[in-house]
Structures are given as C-alpha cells and as structure tokens.
Amino acid sequence: MRGPLRWVLWDVKDTLLKVRSSVGEQYCKEAERVGLRLDASEVDHAFRQVYQSYSHRHPNYGVSHGLSGQAWWTGVVRETLSQCRVQDPALLNTVANNLYRNFCNAENWEVFPDSVRTLEKCSCLGLKLGVVSNFDSRLEAILHSCGLLSHFSFLITSEEAGVAKPSPAIFNQALKKCGTTCDCVAHVGDHYVNDYLSPRSVGIHGFLLDRHNKHNQADIPLEHRLRSLDELPSRLQQHMD
Template sequence: MIGNSTFLRNLRKFRLVTFDITETLLCFRQAPAIQYAKTAAELGVTDIDQPLLEQCFKDEFKTMAKLYPNYGRYSQLSWYDWWAQLVERIFHCVKPNIDEKKLKQISGTLIKIYRTNECWIHIDGNKELLSRVRQANKHVGVISNSDPSLHKVLKEMEILDKFDFVLTSYEAGYQKPDRSIYDIPLEKYGVKADEALHIGNTYDLDYIGARNAGWSSLLVTRNKIDLERAQSTHAYPSLKDLLLALDTKEIQW
C-alpha cells in the first residue's frame, strides 16, 4: 500500500509518539458552559443567564489557574477540590444567592459526569491514527495538561489501552510548555528528543512547547492564525487531513 509506505517513511525517525487529548483526540460533547447550565437545571437551579455563565466560566477558570496552578498540584487543594471550588465560584458569579446545598450537588454531579462518556466524544479519525501509529511499532503516549482523572476518561472512551503511558501535568508536576514534562517520557523509554513526536491542538503548549524541548511536533487546529504560524507541512485543520498528509506527503521535520 503506497499510503502505508509513505506513512511509515514519515514516522521512521521516531521511536516515541505522544498526543494531547482535549480538542486533539477527544472533545466535549457540548461547551462546558452549556453543560453546566443543563446540569444545574436538572438539579432545580433554573433561569441561568447563559452568556454570563460563559463569561464567568472563562474568568473563574483563569483565576483558579493563577491562584492554584496545575489543578492545585502545588497547594493544599486536591484536584477534586480544585474543580469543586471552580464550579462554586462560577455559580456564585452567575447567581450570588444560589442555595449552597444545591451548589454542592451541582459541583459533585459535574465532576462525576466529566469523568464519563456523557460529556466527551471522539474526534473523527482518532482511532485510525492511533492504530496506525501503534502498528508502526512506536511507543505511544499522552502528554496532557490535566488532572489524574484523565485516566478514567480515556478508559470510559475505550482508548486507554491504545497508550503505553498517560502523563498528566498534575502527576508530572509540570505543565506544557515546560520542557520538563516532555523530558519525562524520554528518560522513561531511553529515547532521544529528536526521536520523539508530539501531536496536539495548541500552538504554544503543544507545537512550540515540544519543539523547544527538542522534539518534532504536529499541530491539529481550526485556528487559521495558528495554522499559518506553523510550518506548512506541520499543521492541519483535522485529524483526517493529518492522516491523509502522512499517507501522501513527505513531511519535512
């Protein structure tokens, strides 16, 4: 198969291939603000200002990331408490007089369902790409800025067994684009940086972060500005486009 031989040739220099998860291999079934409002309504908290909820989500997430970086990894907060506090801050922002008992129910429910397939869907082409990379006899892993519950999400979505390892920023103690998180799997598998490839959706964290660590990288994003910033054979609007390129083009690393 010509495409397969080109695919193998494009990946021949790599012994390790890692993936980001959110918006790379999996995505939310619906925007978090919509899911938050839906869950709240199901638990009896209605009349939520949706645009305000969306803004509060963005603002409070930034605040929590600044106050307690890496999902509380360096603080007294557990990752679970980090998410619970985030949800509570968001709903206090939207409905200052919200019933505290209801709020606890909402936060607990949201934390639970976001670790299941209720809130996630597969991005088209993800399973094929993972299978092809595994068939090429590479070490395959995950490098994700997330908390340890990502393992459960991947199991729920039936792709955990596609990976040799899953490295979350919480467990690593470093977040992308810090090169330290990219160094961990190199040491684990005895791989040199120029033998490693990372695939993700974020220009700064994934594409540049990996390259600054000495890796090769590919970007999968619909952001037109980022598509133009990356080298032309390194950036694609979808996994399907990426797979087609690996099958038909000579990628210049």
C-alpha cells in the first residue's frame, strides 16, 4: 500500500451478515400466515429463476427503469409464488409486502461472529468505516436492527447510487464521501469481481473474504485473502504509518 490507510469500505451481505434461512423457507413461513402451504425446495427453485430474470431485465432493482427497490422485490415475490401455483392477487400482494417489511428485521439475518469485533478493532486503530453495497434502501434499517449501523460513517447502496458494483462509479462516489485519495482506502468483501477487482480498478486496496476457501484465482496474493475477518486488523495496521 502506498499511502497511510485511513478508511475501510465494507460489503455487507455474506461479509458482515447473511440471511438466516433459505429464501424458500422464509417465503413459506410468510405464506403459511395467510393459509398457503408451499414446498420450500420448489419455492427456492422458482425464486432462483425469477431473481435471475428480474436481474437481467431490470438490473439494480430497476432504478434505470423507474422502479423502486420495493416494487422490484415485491414483483420478484409475486412472480415466484405465481410459479408455485398461487394465483390470488390479494394473497400475492399481502405476502410480497409482508416479506419486504420482514427483511428489515434482525430475526431474518445472522451477523457473523467475527463481524462486530473486527469493526470495533478497526475503529480502535483510528480507521473510519463506510459501506458500499449492492443493496436496496432497506440496508440502513437492517444494519440498525442488527446493531451494526453505528460503526459506519456513511452507507452507499446501489439503489441510492443509481449504479451497482462492479461499476467503478459506485467506488468513485465512495471516495468522494471519504474525502481522501484512493491509496488511503481499502475495501473488504466476499465477491471476487465486485469486492476485489472492481475497487482495485480505481486504486482502492482490495481484501477478499474467502470463508469457505472457494476462490482459487491466481491473481489474488495471499496477503489480500482473508479466511476470517479476524485476520483483517493486523493486515491493515501494517499499512497505516
């Protein structure tokens, strides 16, 4: 690293926290509340197809097509359940809107055991923290409900930014908020392209979290790989002087 490190930017989903149970299980649980009995594996399969289709037709929550994150997600839910033979429009709308609200709540998310202590250690080192996430506008409420929001000086979601990782533009927005040069900023996340290659393309230092040893790309030096977030503070400290 060339300059003294001052900021650490964070991915959120699958880096600091994860969905507590499968989409199919979550959707089935909510459907049961309105009297629908669905098969979780079938719902999971339908969701994967619908999510891929929506992401292709309306990327980044349909921002460029005039959609909101809520409209995008409730559309995904309705179409997923429709593929599972739920046809009543009122039921589809009820389940979709309830699920959208429910995913703001901490009970639907699991914070990784190493997240809080690593955020605290980074702050104790004098580093400022921000979020850059391909997420919708619910992210602030989710981080608040999970007890993580207070660690961050700012949040940038792809819905708010109007552009998503891996576009360098979202990281350029983050650099403006940091008010410093790229060599004083690092980014941490679990996605090889979005969280490692993309920030590095604008000069931000990338650290790739690889909890399950699934990344075998040859262009990632060992010092940029993390098996756990617990490894991060000592790596950062080496580059703060």
